[in-house]
Amino acid sequence: MSVMAVLNILKVPDPFLKKKVKKVQDITPEVLKILDDMAETMYYSNGVGLAASQVGIDMRLVTIDISNEERKSELLKMINPEIMEGGGELVMEEGCLSVPGIRDEVKRFKSVKFRYLDTDGVERVIDDDGLLARVIQHEIDHLDGIVFIDRLSPLKKAIYYRRLKKEAKKRRDELKM
Ligand SMILES: [Zn+2]
Structure with a gap:
């Protein structure tokens, strides 16, 4: 048994967050270990979802757990997830572990049908019109x-990027002390 690890979450404007990451070809023990570490990182950060891109890993992997007090824990570990169909429109407030301190309203599909491979390599298809539909669209993005701030108006996007760049510079300056 390997020990799980909390990974470092990249923040905007880290260039890796702009990268389109690659499909997973083989479900190796390394891939399974990364999914475990991603889940650990997501829970540690109180997130409902995490994409491998956010921890600097060039693989199409996502973990999601949208459970709360009423709903029991249900961890989804997804390999190569993709949207098959989307329907309707819904504006909803979002935040992101890679975009600290910013929340704003984003328009997305209300319902989606998506597929992914589970950790046994079995294809799963899910149809959802609730929070899961929202989170999977955010993670596949x-x-x-x-x-998510890339989906806002050009003005808002510019303001938020400027703020995040300033904060990143401040973090770097603090580290030099
Ligand atoms: Zn995010």
């Missing part, structure tokens, strides 16, 4: 190099 990460795999394509898109963060």
